[in-house]
Amino acid sequence: MAYSFDPKDDIEAQWQKWLLANPIENFPTIDEQELKAQTIKDLSYVSKMDVKEYTLYQKWCEVQDRYPFETVTDLWAGETKVIADEEQRRAIAEIKANLWNPENIEDYLKLEPELIYVNKQKLLPELWNCIRTFSSTMKNNSNIGRNLNFIVKDKVTKKYLGVICISSDFLDLTPRDNYIGWSRELKTQGAMINHTAIGSTIVPLQPLGYNYVGGKLLALLCLATPIQELWEKLYGDKLVSVTTTSLYGQAKPNGLSQYDGLPYWQKMGFTAGSVSFEPEKTTRYKIRQWLMKNHTKKYFEWYVAKKPSGQPHKRDHKNRSLQFTYSKLQVPKELIKTAHARGIYWCPLYDKTVEFLRAEDTTGMKKNFDTSIESLVDIWKKDLAKPRISILKKKDKVSHETLFYDDLITLSWEETKEKYLGQVGR
DSSP, X not given: OOOOOOTTOOHHHHHHHHHHHSOGGGSOOOOHHHHHHHHHHHHHHHTTSOHHHHHHHHHHHHHHHHSOEEEEEETTTEEEEEESOHHHHHHHHHHHHTBOOOSSTTGGGGOOEEEEEOOSSTTHHHHHHHHHXXXXXXXXXXXXXXXXXXXEEETTTOOEEEEEEEEEOOSOOHHHHHHHTOOHHHHHTTXXXXXXXXXXXXXXXXXXXXXXXXXXXXXXXXXOHHHHHHHHHHHSOOOOEEEEEOSSGGGSTTOOOTTTTXXXXXXXXXXXXXXXXXOOHHHHHHHHHHHHHHSHHHHXXXXXXXXXXXXXXXXXXXXXXXXHHHHHHTOOGGGXXXXXXXXXXXXXOBTTHHHHHTTOOOTTOOBSSOOOHHHHHHHIIIIIIHHHHHHHHXXXXXXXXXXXXXXXXXXXXXHHHHHXXXXXXX
């Protein structure tokens, strides 16, 4: 019989039902020594890369996997490579035809950005994924838990400006938590972590990003009233602060991020994190099969078990399962991780945000600033975009490049590295 999740079942009941429907003897057997050898081979290759090269490599692998193409033969044009999925083709064509690219250098002053919430309406999710995948060299990872995806468009021209995702916040960020005076008990058992979110995706399209610091515009829009209202409407929790992290932190030559000096965002130090290297997709699939057969209960907890809400029982299941596998296979530690501290930035939306998150008295709590879209956009235009474009004009460095990375679909890794490595982190 097939297994189906019942929200009334606790984890043990789920485990027994799933095991009954999936006898261990039916799982394929993976040769452990062969798996270890392949895992080490994959990790040996990527662990030699620095953070930027590995970031681009992950992006290339993602595009190759997510956007398969087929070769079509035409009587007149000969052989051409075409994306196999029609909806993906439509989304790419729509975005490329409607990228905001000003005719006049002052056209940014006419922009009226709007946030379009990406629900299940036809094509919207594919449009969001298309922008996210091809406008950033950072891998498009899906987040476990709460996610509010927004496409940012210009009301006037109907052109695309970028994408935002507001997600469940990181449970542990030591500098932020020390500043708040947050205990883990209060965050988890007190559920106060649900009153803060993270801007997990803040990606502008080009040339808005480079010429007009479009990333700063999107970071400000993460604080906008419509996002706060939708968070409370969908999840029932008041949103009182927003977190984000820089992509490269101390790995950048000047150590600066687009969030440094940005109004309302406070620098909170750096994460104690690292980049975990991953083996190739085929190897990851074999690892899952090996876990199913040899560590079945662990596999179940990571990939099958759910909370009553339907959310996964364990967060970050992919990283958990890989780290467990590396340990069991005795993969050399130097192949697994590289130190990579990211800058932490935090925005308290209210004057008593800290007191709220500590479950203290918040009588008379007021907004720290005007969070209307109009006010946030005005700050960006006057204080951020204007000085940026003025400097670029004086230096004759205004860019007209759109830098839409859809050609990664057909490029080899060596071609990708040669063409785009210099653009990572731009």
